[in-house]
Amino acid sequence: MPCITGLTQEDSQTIGFVVDCLFCQAIDRAELRKWCPHVVITNDLEHIPQYIFNLMDFDEGAADVFRVIGFVPTKIRGADESALYGIAYLRGIDVFDSPTSPSAASKALEARPVMLQRFREVFPFVDLGPTRWSATALRHWLKQRAMPLTALTEPASAGRRRSEPGAPQNVRYCLWSQWVSATLGLPW
Structure with missing residues (x-):
């Protein structure tokens, strides 16, 4: 063994x-x-x-x-x-x-x-797989839907859709405005 x-x-x-x-x-x-x-x-x-x-x-x-x-x-x-x-x-x-x-x-x-x-x-049992989104994948997802960056960072009460089919569910809670801005290279 x-x-x-x-x-x-x-x-x-x-x-x-x-x-x-x-x-x-x-x-x-x-x-x-x-x-x-x-x-x-x-x-x-x-x-x-x-x-x-x-x-x-x-x-x-x-x-x-x-x-x-x-x-x-x-x-x-x-x-x-x-x-x-x-x-x-x-x-x-x-x-x-x-x-x-x-x-x-x-x-x-x-x-x-x-x-x-x-x-x-x-840690072979820890999933790093498809539920996690890389900056490239997130950028591509946003571009396909012509969604502004604020759709990820503003609260749902601001008139944005809370979620969309296929949307990364953990994005709203796990990405901070600064992280999204810095990682995606978007102006803030």
């Missing part, structure tokens, strides 16, 4: 990546809990650290993850960290207190495709 490496204090690459994904909001606590059984299923029992079983019930603040793990794993920094924020934005997550702008995070992710590949390997 293949083993997931990088789960020990001596080699903490994988658990460090998972924790960084949690802190960058690329995953949430529920996905962290879902990752743990994935580790159990894909490893021999003797290779699984005890903290993996403890994380299955983890429902505390992100900073408490270190107490559960018992050590501080290797941290990702720089462009790799920005790419993780890019994954969070790609998933349509409203990132709280990001040190990088959505457009910078998106550019970092484009420059570091290995981070997206690693994310898919570590």
Whole structure:
């Protein structure tokens, strides 16, 4: 059976990546809990650290993850960290207190495709698929319908249609006016 490496204090690459994904909001606590059984299923029992079983019930603040793990794993920094924020934005997550702008995070992710590949390997159960809209796909969708940018950012009470068949349902709630403006290169 293949083993997931990088789960020990001596080699903490994988658990460090998972924790960084949690802190960058690329995953949430529920996905962290879902990752743990994935580790159990894909490893021999003797290779699984005890903290993996403890994380299955983890429902505390992100900073408490270190107490559960018992050590501080290797941290990702720089462009790799920005790419993780890019994954969070790609998933349509409203990132709280990001040190990088959505457009910078998106550019970092484009420059570091290995981070997206690693994310898919570590979290194969997380869907990054067709429910998420790239800036190009969103731009194309808007152009086809000759819709102004405000159709995405103004409240429905402003006289706009709340939704249209085929419309990306998560756009109204997940994209901020600034993000749309910066990512699509539209004047604001």
